[in-house]
Amino acid sequence: NAGVTQTPKFQVLKTGQSMTLQCAQDMNHNSMYWYRQDPGMGLRLIYYSASEGTTDKGEVPNGYNVSRLNKREFSLRLESAAPSQTSVYFCASSQTSGKFFGPGTRLTVL
């Protein structure tokens, strides 16, 4: 039981490049989330998915898209990366009791 896994762990992009952050969970959770963490800002919700086939915007969705491919996987895509998207990204999944977080992806956009 791996919990929540994320790939890659680290990534450096140039402005304008695109990439997809992958997230998978093996706990059969319905809900999945993408957060970004910036100093002094806490965690901010980018997008979430209440169940397979549904996605909704969170607090800071601009510049991102998501796909809930199946119950296990929830990917986050940056179509045209900007320096303001330099951050640590966390994926999480949950049922009714708290959230389980992945280890994070540290993204730098030059």
Next chain:
Amino acid sequence: AQSVTQLDSHVSVSEGTPVLLRCNYSSSYSPSLFWYVQHPNKGLQLLLKYTSAATLVKGINGFEAEFKKSETSFHLTKPSAHMSDAAEYFCVVSDRSGGYQKVTFGTGTKLQVIP
């Protein structure tokens, strides 16, 4: 409206002394409350949660928190700090406003433990 306020961005304690990390919340519904810890370069780990059962909640690593509805607080405490407790701590409120689980994270409190 849902919100959470962590009253201190930094807390510094000596090893072996008590820890108090303060959190106040607001929620229009019966909330669930959580504390998470994040060690440097690590992911987030659930410390403890309150979900309308006992108001005093015991978590991992000797931490506990008390839900006080009258004060809208959920402060995190530990009787004796250990060096390994140095980390960032997040208070989180969750409720089912609008029929969906809405979650808000606090801005975090960095705990420094002095030898």
